[in-house]
Amino acid sequence: EAGVAQSPRYKIIEKRQSVAFWCNPISGHATLYWYQQILGQGPKLLIQFQNNGVVDDSQLPKDRFSAERLKGVDSTLKIQPAKLEDSAVYLCASSHYRGPNSPLHFGNGTRLTVT
Amino acid sequence: EDKVVQSPLSLVVHEGDTVTLNCSYEVTNFRSLLWYKQEKKAPTFLFMLTSSGIEKKSGRLSSILDKKELFSILNITATQTGDSAVYLCAVYSNYQLIWGAGTKLIIKP
Numbered sequence: 001e002a003g004v005a006q007s008p009r010y011k012i013i014e015k016r017q018s019v020a021f022w023c024n025p026i027s028g029h030a031t032l033y034w035y036q037q038i039l040g041q042g043p044k045l046l047i048q049f050q051n052n053g054v055v056d057d058s059q060l061p062k063d064r065f066s067a068e069r070l071k072g073v074d075s076t077l078k079i080q081p082a083k084l085e086d087s088a089v090y091l092c093a094s095s096h097y098r099g100p101n102s103p104l105h106f107g108n109g110t111r112l113t114v115t
Numbered sequence: 116e117d118k119v120v121q122s123p124l125s126l127v128v129h130e131g132d133t134v135t136l137n138c139s140y141e142v143t144n145f146r147s148l149l150w151y152k153q154e155k156k157a158p159t160f161l162f163m164l165t166s167s168g169i170e171k172k173s174g175r176l177s178s179i180l181d182k183k184e185l186f187s188i189l190n191i192t193a194t195q196t197g198d199s200a201v202y203l204c205a206v207y208s209n210y211q212l213i214w215g216a217g218t219k220l221i222i223k224p
Binding site for chain 1: 119146147149151155156157158159160163165203205207210211212214215216217
């Protein structure tokens with residue numbers, strides 16, 4: 001089965017600019033996650049979708065971050081405007097369903113550098 | 116507050132050695148524990164553990180869970196340079212996945 005696809009692989013932007021990331025989950029996976037991972041730390045959940053509905057966005061900085069999952073398949077994550085502290089790897093993951101018995105499968109991530 | 120703590124934070128061993136990585140947790144409602152290997156950027160799934168005392172094994176890697184003492188270990192025998200990575204532990208508490216900071220493992224040839 002094809003894995004989780006993410007693009008771009010790398011992005012360098014200046015602070016106050018905007019950026020968007022794209023994710024295509026594994027076919028048939030209902031749950032999609034966006035994580036932020038800062039070097040030396042574990043992944044931090046930004047937002048979780050069940051089909052095209054948001055089930056958890058409690059840690060998403062909503063003043064600058066937004067995400068959508070139209071038609072319950074692809075998803076985009078946007079940052080506008082970017083800050084220096086947004087430099088991190090952004091990981092997209094998907095699972096068959098939401099719950100403790102459904103492991104997450106991750107994409108290759110996007111490394112964002114904000115200068 | 117739910118938390119997952121991994122130890123050691125980093126480890127350097129020689130090829131052929133055996134290593135044991137630790138993951139301890141304090142969560143309100145344990146459901147499962149997962150181990151991932153992260154090389155470069157993408158974490159790849161290794162094991163999911165839900166029951167105490169039942170060893171999961173895949174090649175040279177094995178893992179076991181102790182729900183009484185609230186920890187899990189990941190063993191890697193006869194290590195190879197390709198085992199160099201960050202190993203992440205995560206625990207499901209209710210529908211939340213709580214992540215540890217990872218153990219960075221370096222295998223020297």
